[in-house]
Amino acid sequence: QVQLEESGPGLVKPSGTLSLTCAVSGGSISSSNWWNWVRQSPGKGLEWIGEIYHSGSTNYNPSLKSRVTISVDKSKNQFSLKLNSVTAADTAVYYCAQLGDNFLDVWGQGTTVTVS
Amino acid sequence: DIVMTQTPLSSPVTLGQPASISCRSSQSLVYNDGNTYLSWLQQRPGQPPRLLIYKIYNRFSGVPDRFSGSGAGTDFTLKISRVEAEDVGIYYCMQTLQFPYTFGQGTKLEIK
Numbered sequence: 001q002v003q004l005e006e007s008g009p010g011l012v013k014p015s016g017t018l019s020l021t022c023a024v025s026g027g028s029i030s031s032s033n034w035w036n037w038v039r040q041s042p043g044k045g046l047e048w049i050g051e052i053y054h055s056g057s058t059n060y061n062p063s064l065k066s067r068v069t070i071s072v073d074k075s076k077n078q079f080s081l082k083l084n085s086v087t088a089a090d091t092a093v094y095y096c097a098q099l100g101d102n103f104l105d106v107w108g109q110g111t112t113v114t115v116s
Numbered sequence: 117d118i119v120m121t122q123t124p125l126s127s128p129v130t131l132g133q134p135a136s137i138s139c140r141s142s143q144s145l146v147y148n149d150g151n152t153y154l155s156w157l158q159q160r161p162g163q164p165p166r167l168l169i170y171k172i173y174n175r176f177s178g179v180p181d182r183f184s185g186s187g188a189g190t191d192f193t194l195k196i197s198r199v200e201a202e203d204v205g206i207y208y209c210m211q212t213l214q215f216p217y218t219f220g221q222g223t224k225l226e227i228k
Contacts, residue, residue: 103170
């Protein structure tokens with residue numbers, strides 16, 4: 001059973017870069033799944049950030065596209081998120097998730113990132 | 117973007133009674149392959165979202181059969197036949213037909 005675990009700094013300064021990693025265990029990142037990032041701002045709903053395939057192909061939310069980079073490291077079985085020029089509005093819980101057959105079927109526990 | 121609109125936003129329910137949540141999309145979620153890319157997620161307090169239902173009515177592994185999904189095109193419903201205490205949380209519909217993937221605002225299920 002695939003498990004996902006997010007890691008990264010919990011505090012980022014305004015105008016800085018948010019960097020998170022999602023480690024994949026119990027399965028291969030080279031499987032036929034897309035690997036996603038979703039965030040949830042305090043007291044708010046869910047926002048899709050983007051996704052990556054093991055080949056390196058990506059899809060991003062246009063609302064964040066100019067600031068987001070998602071990458072994959074097959075040797076470490078993990079994928080990463082970078083969000084630059086952050087503001088307080090980027091404060092959120094960030095989740096990584098597996099997209100299997102067009103639904104998000106496995107989620108990490110989430111990691112809280114505060115911009116301050 | 118496809119807008120997902122859920123009703124109600126809050127649903128107080130008595131234990132053992134049914135509950136129903138509606139989700140409407142701003143455009144059809146039917147893909148060329150005939151599948152409809154609408155799923156339902158549950159988020160219990162302090163937990164990450166969890167997949168309940170995919171492609172309208174398919175229960176994900178381990179999901180109790182008191183949860184059921186229905187609908188077509190742009191109108192969808194999640195039903196809980198008999199609410200249990202562990203069902204408290206926020207329920208989201210989500211579309212994965214088109215980028216960007218989008219979620220409903222969430223419906224908070226609470227016990228009366």
